[in-house]
Amino acid sequence: MASNGVSGLDMEKKSGGGGGVEDIYGEDSATEDQLVTPWTVSVASGYTLLRDPHHNKGLAFTENERDAHYLRGLLPPAVLNQDLQEKRLMHNLRQYKVPLQRYMAMMDLQERNERLFYKLLIDNVEELLPVVYTPTVGEACQKYGSIFRRPQGLYISLKEKGKILEVLKNWPERSIQVIVVTDGERILGLGDLGCQGMGIPVGKLSLYTALGGLRPSACLPVTIDVGTNNEQLLKDEFYIGLKQRRATGQEYAELLHEFMCAVKQNYGERVLIQFEDFANHNAFELLAKYSKTHLVFNDDIQGTASVVLAGLIASLKLVGGSLAEHTFLFLGAGEAGTGIAELIALEISKQTKAPLEETRKKIWLVDSKGLIVHSRMESLQHFKKPWAHDHEPIRALLDAVKSIKPTVLIGSSGVGKTFTKEVVEAMTSFNKKPLILALSNPTSQSECTAEEAYTWSKGRAIFASGSPFDPVEYNGKLFVPGQANNAYIFPGFGLGLIMSGAIRVHDDMLLAASEALAAQVTQENYDKGLIYPPFCNIRKISAHIAANVAAKAYQLGLASRLPRPEHLVKYAESCMYSPVYRSYR
Numbered sequence: 020m021a022s023n024g025v026s027g028l029d030m031e032k033k034s035g036g037g038g039g040v041e042d043i044y045g046e047d048s049a050t051e052d053q054l055v056t057p058w059t060v061s062v063a064s065g066y067t068l069l070r071d072p073h074h075n076k077g078l079a080f081t082e083n084e085r086d087a088h089y090l091r092g093l094l095p096p097a098v099l100n101q102d103l104q105e106k107r108l109m110h111n112l113r114q115y116k117v118p119l120q121r122y123m124a125m126m127d128l129q130e131r132n133e134r135l136f137y138k139l140l141i142d143n144v145e146e147l148l149p150v151v152y153t154p155t156v157g158e159a160c161q162k163y164g165s166i167f168r169r170p171q172g173l174y175i176s177l178k179e180k181g182k183i184l185e186v187l188k189n190w191p192e193r194s195i196q197v198i199v200v201t202d203g204e205r206i207l208g209l210g211d212l213g214c215q216g217m218g219i220p221v222g223k224l225s226l227y228t229a230l231g232g233l234r235p236s237a238c239l240p241v242t243i244d245v246g247t248n249n250e251q252l253l254k255d256e257f258y259i260g261l262k263q264r265r266a267t268g269q270e271y272a273e274l275l276h277e278f279m280c281a282v283k284q285n286y287g288e289r290v291l292i293q294f295e296d297f298a299n300h301n302a303f304e305l306l307a308k309y310s311k312t313h314l315v316f317n318d319d320i321q322g323t324a325s326v327v328l329a330g331l332i333a334s335l336k337l338v339g340g341s342l343a344e345h346t347f348l349f350l351g352a353g354e355a356g357t358g359i360a361e362l363i364a365l366e367i368s369k370q371t372k373a374p375l376e377e378t379r380k381k382i383w384l385v386d387s388k389g390l391i392v393h394s395r396m397e398s399l400q401h402f403k404k405p406w407a408h409d410h411e412p413i414r415a416l417l418d419a420v421k422s423i424k425p426t427v428l429i430g431s432s433g434v435g436k437t438f439t440k441e442v443v444e445a446m447t448s449f450n451k452k453p454l455i456l457a458l459s460n461p462t463s464q465s466e467c468t469a470e471e472a473y474t475w476s477k478g479r480a481i482f483a484s485g486s487p488f489d490p491v492e493y494n495g496k497l498f499v500p501g502q503a504n505n506a507y508i509f510p511g512f513g514l515g516l517i518m519s520g521a522i523r524v525h526d527d528m529l530l531a532a533s534e535a536l537a538a539q540v541t542q543e544n545y546d547k548g549l550i551y552p553p554f555c556n557i558r559k560i561s562a563h564i565a566a567n568v569a570a571k572a573y574q575l576g577l578a579s580r581l582p583r584p585e586h587l588v589k590y591a592e593s594c595m596y597s598p599v600y601r602s603y604r
């Protein structure tokens with residue numbers, strides 16, 4: 020039995036609802052349900068224990084543990100503690116110069132020794148986030164067919180139609196609290212990567228654990244494979260997905276519906292389903308449809324909105340004025356662009372008591388056909404219609420910038436190098452401190468680089484980007500760009516939903532998350548030009564976000580876990596998974 024085990028957030032067990040058969044580690048108790056699944060809970064020891072990533076400690080097994088668990092001779096004699104293992108692995112990782120090699124080394128570690136993987140990620144978050152997340156995860160998805168070794172999540176394809184509930188039961192963990200699901204059609208700004216999009220749910224869920232403290236065993240990555248329209252992948256002999264064009268219409272909707280129903284039936288109604296990197300022609304509809312019946316959250320629409328709003332609230336300390344006094348221009352009017360626009364309008368509406376239709380008027384969007392204006396109304400997709408204001412048609416971003424004169428320019432187009440020198444110079448010509456956010460991922464798709472933003476604005480821009488950039492020295496001054504990425508929000512947001520037992524997501528929770536994140540920016544951060552706090556404090560930040568989200572859930576009557584804990588921040592912290600090894604008797 021584990022002697023020092025804190026197994027992270029497991030409300031069912033804490034509230035006495037779990038029970039069942041315990042394995043030797045006292046951690047992953049089997050529920051009655053498990054006893055009828057087609058596999059058994061193994062009480063691993065010896066060689067099997069070393070092959071079990073949830074319990075393996077490698078050279079950190081103590082002498083007593085080596086005796087008690089038949090490990091003698093299977094390990095070299097040295098005993099290393101976890102800190103030394105971490106030091107050794109970080110040293111090894113730094114030897115790899117190619118980012119994808121680092122990614123693969125981290126994935127190997129995750130499959131070999133889960134606690135050590137999370138200890139590395141938590142302790143070295145700023146260094147390792149670009150490895151397990153954007154930008155490297157983008158390249159990993161592009162090459163997933165070649166680097167695939169072992170399944171890291173569930174693949175649900177058209178072949179599984181009618182059997183999705185059975186497929187869910189094949190996953191070895193039962194107490195799932197968060198699912199991140201993609202259909203691979205819009206992976207970052209890299210387009211349709213089909214089944215190879217699996218790298219995204221896997222990466223997002225490792226952040227749920229490292230940044231938000233959810234137990235790894237409570238997280239389930241899922242890729243729905245309905246085919247791909249990526250010609251290159253269809254021709255690729257190593258492609259791991261269905262080699263057919265994407266199913267659409269009723270066939271698509273039925274598979275998604277079966278999945279959503281099966282999830283609820285198998286895991287209950289408080290499991291959080293995060294939609295990730297769906298194309299916008301499905302994303303808005305799925306969110307609208309299932310937000311009435313399930314606990315669903317679209318990270319690209321809602322998480323991105325919340326993180327950008329937080330940055331904007333924080334930036335007011337640097338650029339002055341209230342949100343309502345600013346003018347916003349977006350390049351890109353899809354999930355991210357319109358999601359952010361709507362949350363800004365909602366926040367201004369709450370602040371000023373003006374109706375949403377009014378507050379939307381200071382927010383302008385440009386799509387691939389130019390500025391969204393009233394004369395285009397007929398042909399616009401439904402999510403763009405609220406942004407069709409009265410203005411003459413404008414085709415080019417630069418002309419839109421010159422005409423609208425925004426104080427804030429936000430890139431959410433997925434197209435790199437679109438914030439040109441002329442665009443940044445125009446922003447600088449009528450703003451003392453232009454706020455420029457290049458949100459598109461990965462780095463290759465960023466609308467401009469940090470260096471370009473600072474150089475072209477002569478050091479006046481406040482800049483943040485979706486993928487990280489190194490600090491830039493300009494005219495003898497060091498500029499530190501922030502990372503405007505939904506990774507700040509979704510881990511804490513999810514924790515808040517789960518710890519309160521929320522049954523639905525509400526827009527006010529997104530605003531609550533933004534306020535919590537903005538409040539974490541310190542004077543020291545502002546002095547460096549940052550509008551986000553550094554990721555090295557992310558667990559504390561996530562606890563504050565979780566507390567604000569949970570408080571809102573209780574206030575709105577959407578929380579099912581009663582009574583409400585008195586100190587929500589402390590409670591959130593106490594729920595967080597610790598990667599520190601446990602001792603085995």
Ligand SMILES: NC(=O)C1=CN([C@@H]2O[C@H](COP(=O)(O)OP(=O)(O)OC[C@H]3O[C@@H](n4cnc5c(N)ncnc54)[C@H](OP(=O)(O)O)[C@@H]3O)[C@@H](O)[C@H]2O)C=CC1
Pocket residue numbers: 205206207208209298299318319320323326350351352353354355356385386387388430431432433434458459460461464484485486503504505506
């Ligand atoms: N930093 C972060 O946290 C996040 C970043 N993102 C990034 O944002 C990007 C977009 O994602 P998302 O909104 O979901 O994608 P969508 O496909 O939903 O939207 C893309 C939008 O960009 C427009 N667009 C495409 N090319 C151009 C162009 N050359 N000029 C002007 N507009 C163009 C499209 O126009 P049209 O509608 O006419 O086709 C569309 O409106 C991706 O790179 C993604 O990685 C997304 C979520 C979070």
Ligand SMILES: CC(=O)C(=O)O
Pocket residue numbers: 206207208296318319459460485504505506
């Ligand atoms: C960050 C993210 O969710 C995206 O680029 O899609």
Ligand SMILES: [Mg+2]
Pocket residue numbers: 207295296318319
């Ligand atoms: Mg995404």
